[in-house]
Amino acid sequence: MRYDIRLTIEYAYAAPSDHARNLLRLLPSDIAGTQRVTSRLLSTDPMPDERRDCLDFFGNATTSVAWHQPIDAVSLTLRATVERFTPRPMLDLSPPLAALAQEIGEVQSLRSDAPHHFLGASPRIATQDEITAFARERLKPGFSALEAVTQIGRALHREMRFDAEATTVDTTPAEAFAARHGVCQDFAQVMIAALRGIGIPAGYVSGFLRTFPPPGQPRLEGADAMHAWVCAWVGHDMGWVEFDPTNDQFAGLDYITVATGRDYSDVAPVRGVMRTAGAHETRQAVDVVPLDKG
Structure with a gap:
């Protein structure tokens, strides 16, 4: 089964931050025998001053982003196409x-x-x-x-x-x-x-x-x-x-x-630190749309 995945996470801050750094775990990856990613794109608005993509210890796709100029809002957007494979029949071969x-x-x-x-x-x-x-x-x-x-x-x-x-x-x-x-x-x-x-x-x-x-x-x-x-x-x-x-x-x-x-703590979609004052608002929207019948 193939899926089109769209995710938007938005943050709005009461006062501009003069420095912000986030660690993002939002990108799906290939998993042998389970799923295949045919396309994926994670974008941020505004564009970060720093961005680094890597794998963490557990093999999760991890994106580090940072802004060094004042920002009062951030939008994170994921677009991905993922194929999920039919699971094998589950026979209980586990030990007592x-x-x-x-x-x-x-x-x-x-x-x-x-x-x-x-x-x-x-x-x-x-x-x-x-x-x-x-x-x-x-x-x-x-x-x-x-x-x-x-x-x-x-x-x-x-x-x-x-x-x-x-x-x-x-x-x-x-x-x-x-x-x-x-x-x-x-x-x-x-x-x-x-x-x-x-x-x-x-x-x-x-x-x-x-x-x-x-x-x-x-x-x-x-x-x-x-x-x-x-x-x-x-x-x-x-x-x-x-x-x-x-x-x-x-x-x-x-x-x-x-x-x-x-x-x-190992898989949090968004973790970060920033210097700012006041409260913030956040909004999330997710669409998981099947591309195949079934």
């Missing part, structure tokens, strides 16, 4: 959960996709006794690693409520779990904490999700949004799988990956 630690220990690599990076605490996610207990209560004797991932993701989908106004980007997994509500970022980070708490390496995936209008209704331009879900390592034979606890499903044709990391 009790045997997963041995398979993790047998991985003799510290490459970016090694499970070791995704098992311990990360900047925004530490194991929490309450979340770990919740995960353990959903397990049955003899569960495979994949069954554990599936059951925990589905349990969080049932027991947490999606609420776009309930949390902020700085809400911790413990706070979101205690309140049982949040946005996709919260669902993902709570699930990551739950999986790590029972010994399953887990990470955070940022990207786009194709959405469908109600029957008989046209698509609304700009109505889509960036999305977040979870990747989990379930053994040598299966490697990494991706589950979306917000929507209770494995990632498939409707998901386009932009960045993967240990938690939101």
Whole structure:
């Protein structure tokens, strides 16, 4: 399935900034066997005084931009065409959960996709006794690693409520779990904490999700949004799988990956520093438009 992706992020500041620097993770990249990017362009208005494009440790396309002259507004625009491949049938070839630690220990690599990076605490996610207990209560004797991932993701989908106004980007997994509500970022980070708490390496995936209008209704331009879900390592034979606890499903044709990391801090679409005063306003619009029938 091919998609035309359009993203606009706009910032307006109450007072001009005399210096601003941002780190952007907005460009999707090729992923072997999963997706292919046939075109991509990330532009900024005004044009930055500095721009550098590179890959970070996890292989995410990263753009560093800086302005040295006063600016009172910034617009970031992404245009990309991405092909998402049909996932292979998922057969459970993962080991029993009790045997997963041995398979993790047998991985003799510290490459970016090694499970070791995704098992311990990360900047925004530490194991929490309450979340770990919740995960353990959903397990049955003899569960495979994949069954554990599936059951925990589905349990969080049932027991947490999606609420776009309930949390902020700085809400911790413990706070979101205690309140049982949040946005996709919260669902993902709570699930990551739950999986790590029972010994399953887990990470955070940022990207786009194709959405469908109600029957008989046209698509609304700009109505889509960036999305977040979870990747989990379930053994040598299966490697990494991706589950979306917000929507209770494995990632498939409707998901386009932009960045993967240990938690939101590794994949934040826009991070930066600036010297200014007063408040700022921001607006985001996303369109994920299929180019093929289906």
